[in-house]
Structures are given as structure tokens and as C-alpha cells.
Amino acid sequence: MIETFITIGNVLKKIRESRNLMLQDVATQTDINFTLLSRIETGKRLPTKEQIERLSVFYNYNKKELLKILISDKIFDEVKRYTAIDISLEALQLAEEKIKYQAYLFPRYEIEDNINLESRRYIGNKAKLTDWIMQVIDKETTDVKSFVDVFSGTASVAKKAMKKYKKVIINDILYSNYIIYQAFFKLENWNKNKLTKLLHYYNSINANKLQDNYFSENFGNKFFEYNIAKKIGFIREDIEKLKKDLKNKEYNILLSSLIYSMDKVANTVGHFDAYIKKPIRKTNFQVKLIKTEDFKGVEIYRKDANELARKITADIAYIDPPYNSRQYSRFYHLYETLVKWDKPKLYGVALKPKPENMSKYCTVKAKEMFRDLVQNLNVKYLVVSYNNTYKSKSKSSENKIKLEEINQILNEVGNTKVFEQPHRFFNTGKTDFVNHKEFLFLTKKYE
């Protein structure tokens, strides 16, 4: 029995012997006293965490594994003092519950792998094109200090612009995007340790023990696996309860971390116009913290683009509007509902609230709006993204403005050059985009 007992001493001895090392060699190399090391291997002493660290480096052995054995030795040492085995076992069970449910009390817990801004499924996002876009801009413009991304979406282009320009203005009509921008970019103090502990607590909750809530009742087993939906609903409610004790930045970071983490387990092809009609696989849902990108020169708006144009000035305006009839506020209604948390009545198979923030760029008015926008933007350069999806087979993917029309409207306000790049982009499979190309118009506005 004792022979097979997994103790830290036994394990360290086995590792050493498997490497054909003498105790003296290890002692010298790790700077741990020979006698002490011998006592550790024979179980007369327990190593410190620091000694475990050194041994794991020296043996190139998994540190977590060694720590786990050490902690189990310590627990065992403690409980074996009590003769009644049932007391020991019950104490262990209680300790396990404490670890699971009150883990947020642990002071230095780290959630690894923070989530990047680009790590999000979003229709029409330009994350893969930002290098090309910025290269073109770099080559074609001079004396630029400020940049406005009028239809920011994920803000991947704006983030890139922050590496170059002093001031970057971000804007989108969606509430969820507005929250996300503040979370990622707004320069405000926040307590990472506090949020990490809170997420650790959320991640330790057993969803089976949670009650049904607005989120699970509406979206459970549709957009999310039932227990995951319950957990999301619980977390959202809890964040709202905590709001009064949180800084704005902390509140926004929590909501954004929830959105980015939800995206990883959503039962969709990347938007909430529909969910996949197959049984949903049970997966592990973990909320991870977003990786913030604080930027001193950021200005953030949630305005209609044409209204914004009349309010701000910048050197460059980057314009990437929706080009077809499919409304972003309908694609991402679930995040809008989550962020606003006004628990609206929902309609239809895709459980959408009443329409809000409907964009004129998705209607027959698109051309008129675009002309009004480029005329009213008080900037030196206009940079417009466009892709040739208007040849697509699906009606809803057809572009509201044609390539030639964009060209013509831009030429009315300045000298315009066109750049192009092949690009495979996000679609749900219905549309066959042959020769799909991404265009970039660069217009130097007339004085």
C-alpha cells in the first residue's frame, strides 16, 4: 500500500531515478540542501512551493502536477489526525464545496488567455484586411493626425489606426458595440484582480443548481445549450446587481467579456438571425476576460453615421457601411438585449425584440445617405471599403449601392483612386461569391 502511495516524496524520487541522477547532483543543481532533499524524498519533510518550482524547472516536469500532489499531501496530513474517517471525509467534502463556490475568495487567481478584440465573429469584419487597408492609407495620405471609423463594427480597423494616429474616433449604432469600445479602449482605472476573482466565481458555478431566468427561458436550447443559457442569464443579472459597486470601465469589461465568451459557444453560424436546428452539444462555458487596449486619444460615439458626420472633424474618415438589406441590429439583437437588459418581449423563431436602430444604409435610401455622408464629413481624406457581393444569388445579400455608383458619388467630392484585393469572407453558405474582391476607394476631398 505504502509503496504505491502517491506522495510528493515518492514522486520526486521516481523522477530523479528515471533520469539516473544522484541525490547529490540534484541538490547541487537546484541549490536545495542535500539532507533536506533526502528528507523530502523519504517523506519526513514537505517541500515548499518555491522548492517545487525549482525542482520542476530542473526536471522539466509539470509544476502544476507536483503542486497538486504537494497540496494533497498537506490535506491528508491534516485530516489523518482525526480518527473518525467520516469526519475527515465530510470535512473534505465541505472544503471541496468551498473551493467550488467561493473560489472568488482566492486572492491571486489568474485567468489565462485574455480575449483579443478581433476574436469575435462579426459579419463584414475587416480583421483580416487591416494590414492592407493601413498600407494603402499610409502610401496615399500625408500629414494625418486623426482618424474616424464611422461604422466601426468590431473596431478592428480603428484599433490598427490607434498604432499610427494621435486621435481615433469610433462610432456604431449598436448598444453592444458601444459598450465593447468603452471596455477595450477607454482610458479609465479598473481593478483586474477584482474582475478576475469575480469571473473565477462565475466559472465555478454549477449551472444545474441555478434557477431558470429570462435568458434561459427565451434562448435555452436554441441559441445556447440550456445550462449555458441559464448561466449567462444568472451572470448578466448578477453584473446588474453589482453595477453600483463597479466603475464604468469594470461594468463594460464584464459585459464585453461575457459577449466575447458567449460567441465561442453560441449555436449559430456567427449571428443571431437564426440558430442551428440540430441538438446542441454540451460544452464547457467559461467567461474569460477581454484584453483591453487603452488608448488616450479615443473618442467613442453611438450615433447615426450621418449625424456624426455633422459633429466631428478628422483628417481621415474610414467608411465601411452595411451594403445589403440585412440589418446589424437584427443580426446581433441578442447582444443588444443582453446589454440593455430591459428584458423585452421577443418575437418570431429567432426571438428578436421590436426593431430598433434600423439603418437606412440597408434600404433603398442607401445611395442618398452615402452621398449625404461623404459631402458632410469634414475630413481631408475619405477611405471607403466595398466588396462586390451585388452579383450574389441571394436577394438579401445584394448590394444596395453599386460599385460604379460609389465611384461616381466619391468623384463628386474629390479625386478618387480604387484599390482591390481578393478576399474570402464570411457568409452562411447560401451565396456563391465567385471572384469575390475587396475594394478600397481613397478620395482626397476638394478643399
Ligand SMILES: C[S@@+](CC[C@H](N)C(=O)[O-])C[C@H]1O[C@@H](n2cnc3c(N)ncnc32)[C@H](O)[C@@H]1O
Ligand atoms: C460592415 S460593418 C463594419 C465592419 C467593421 N469595419 C469591422 O471591421 O468590424 C457596418 C457597421 O455599421 C453599423 N451601422 C449600420 N448603420 C449605421 C448607421 N446608420 N450609423 C452608424 N453605424 C451604422 C452596423 O452596426 C455595423 O457594425
